[in-house]
Amino acid sequence: MISLQSVILTIAVAYAVIGALLLIVLVYARLHWSLKAVVIVVTSAFYFVSFGGMRGLLGWASAEKLPANFKLLSTRIVEPHSLEGDPGSIYLWVEELDEDNRPSAVPRAFRIPYSDALAEQTHTADNEIKAGHPQGGRAADFGGGDGTIMDFVREYITPKTIVETTGGDSTTGTFVAPPAGAQGSVFTPLPPPRMPPKDEQQ
Numbered sequence: 001m002i003s004l005q006s007v008i009l010t011i012a013v014a015y016a017v018i019g020a021l022l023l024i025v026l027v028y029a030r031l032h033w034s035l036k037a038v039v040i041v042v043t044s045a046f047y048f049v050s051f052g053g054m055r056g057l058l059g060w061a062s063a064e065k066l067p068a069n070f071k072l073l074s075t076r077i078v079e080p081h082s083l084e085g086d087p088g089s090i091y092l093w094v095e096e097l098d099e100d101n102r103p104s105a106v107p108r109a110f111r112i113p114y115s116d117a118l119a120e121q122t123h124t125a126d127n128e129i130k131a132g133h134p135q136g137g138r139a140a141d142f143g144g145g146d147g148t149i150m151d152f153v154r155e156y157i158t159p160k161t162i163v164e165t166t167g168g169d170s171t172t173g174t175f176v177a178p179p180a181g182a183q184g185s186v187f188t189p190l191p192p193p194r195m196p197p198k199d200e201q202q
Helices: 004-027 033-057 116-130 149-157
Strands: 069-078 089-096 108-113 135-138 187-189
Touching (some): 004 033, 089 116, 116 135
Antiparallel strands (some): 135 187
């Protein structure tokens, strides 16, 4: 399976090659026609490479901030692996809720950095869902966006480091889980949707 980093690198190299080839054509406009034809063919081929790379990004879990209010559909916990340098992740499949607790019917996948406390709460919420008790959550319970970019970088460089921030980096949109010692539950029983009031009988 191709990693997300490989896909991003493929796209970056493809666009760099396209840019370099176009620059050569602009600078050396008096090249022989056969060479210009080769440049055009190669440039066109890399457009298809770029398109294929972009399609490879589809389906990857987003690291952006969760919706303000959401219904939890399913979860996947990937524990840290010290030998491979993997800090671990928690994947959530959620639907955004409106102000009346009605789901958007557009599920999305999100990735959140691993912490023991969040993993335990996620496992509990998943069991509740399987038992027929819908679970919901709020982005505010995962942090308020007041972290720093170094918190996010440290998480990937040193997998055993405890993330000290309680939010994401507001400059990058990166979403960071609460620290391991955070109190309170981030998932709660989902109340039923509020229905509009019925017309009064005459």
